[in-house]
Amino acid sequence: MPAYPHDASSEIAASIGSLSGGTPVSAVAKRLLEIFTKGDIEPGTRLPPERQLSTTLGVGRSAVREALAALEILGVVDVRPGSGTYLRGATSELLPQTLSWGLMLGEPRTVELIEVRGALEIYAARLAASRITDQALERLGQHVDEMRANIGDLPAFVEADLQFHSELARSINNTVLLDLLQSIRSLLRVWVDRAVQQPEEAAAAIEEHAAVYAAIATRDPDAAASAMAVHMNTAGARLSRSVAP
Template sequence: MREALAALELLGIVDVRPGSGTYLRGAASELLPKTLSWGLMLGQQRTRDLIEVRNELEVQAARLAAERATDDELALLREHLDAMRAHHDDLQQFVDADLRFHLQIGLSARNPVLLDLLQSLRSLIRVWVDRALHDEHHIRLATEEHSRVYDAIASRDPERADAAMQDHMRTASQRLVASLDSNGS
């Protein structure tokens, strides 16, 4: 059930609000068919293209979050980072915290179109994200990168947030592409 709700949240169909419940999003009827049609077209090159687009959108989201995040949103972002640190030995918990970290950045950017695009892209490449983090070295590196992104956003420095997210997306992309190549998709 938890994984199904997480998948629906990533697809942009529901909003999960800790302590409150799970709520259906209004635009879900428009987002789901598009996400499913994109998923049908995925191949190795299409996935590489999606990774490139996602990278740029993540950078833009980090830049906007540095300008717009509230103190409460920064606290949530910190909680997700702390959860990543606490779950280096539990890959699924780590990946879930990673996804929530990125989702919170998207929410903090306060741009619903950007958020919807990011959620669609994340859902399409999620299987590769899950496969790309498979050893302690990559998990530690990803945590360090997320920490730099958090620090830049928390200091409300859009340029630093941009640079930190670019660095993170570069290494995350390398892991994703290596995962694609090793699976011969």
Template sequence: MSANSAASTAKISAALGSMGQGSVVSEVAERLMAYFTSGDIAAGTRLPAERQLAASLGVGRSAVREALAALEILGIVIVRPGSGTYLRDGVSELLPRTLSWGLMLGEPRTRELVELRSGLEVQAVQLAAARITDEALDRMRANLDAMEKNLDNLAAFVEADAAFHKEIATSSGNQVLQELLQSIRSLLRIWVDRALTDEGHAAAALAEHRTIFEALESHDAAAVTNAMASHMNTASRRLLAGYDAAQ
């Protein structure tokens, strides 16, 4: 490490200060975000390693890792594999957005985000029922096939699940709704990834998605509304169960 890099690392560590062992991921993210957007650190600066940030803040490395993942989603930092994590340029322009979304990283905002996502998913599928194309339905059919083939590979299952929902959002024809859903899904990513814990959950989720697909294929607004509302109810319970277990 160069002298300048070492000095930068020391400066960042000193500025952050210790948080104590009881801190949660959201608090770590907010502390990092507040400092990174303060103007005291130059764009393009390479951040200290996870272990150094964890030691400076007095928290575990997993909390720092998840906080940095959230800040990457928000556009505050960029991760360059094999090189490190860097502060992005133009962060000051993102400040209003990042402060707004950053407040949603912890309890009770997680529950409120889950509640909001449910309503937006229902609205998206209602719009998609009237606007979805045959090409989009074909892609969703492929998503369902991928989910069925990966009931024992939960990471791949979740990826196909996300693609299915993204197709619905796109088919809604409402760009604002699409972007809101994408932002919310990104902020909930950690808990969504943990929501499915076994093949039984995956099989139940697959059945729910098939019901949604069949209603979309028929362009039946009432049926698709009921199907998505039912799916969001069970999906939200699974997600919050994983969240509660981690607290």
């Protein structure tokens, strides 16, 4: 990756300009995307430091940090601890099609996206009950065990939670549904990471996942869908609270 010279930092910072409306995180992410998709910045260029971006944009460093984290999940930038943040490549080719829907970060569309995710997860659970293999079912149970083992380590807990849903989606052998769920999870990841903050919330989530697993293990599509609906109701409420200003 090419080094990031001082004048490149000044040029990028100068091109940022004012922010559009929305939450600070959403506004920062959208403004940076506008700059990246113009094609004026070479792939591999290191971006200005968080402190400089926050000063230029007039927002807190936390908003810049979260926006960059979301862009990293979407494959737009590469955040390297101790080195900086780099533009990965031809951004216009890297962005998921879902970005064109405007379904990225903030209210109210993220709340709508949470609702869509719930419906898809319920349908995926229904299909999984009749399609999942014994091996995939065993892995699904292991993810529940990992959640229990990491109830005191929230980042590890969230990762086990995500792996549970990823395993379930892969088990249904429906590429379109799998791609949709993966895209939605990528767009929601910044909110998922902050949705579970208390041990009691983690404990409730474990029981909900265990119920989904048990229902799928019985190979009963209706029971699996019902158990996932219960989970999506509470998980969706947690996500919506984390998104709300």
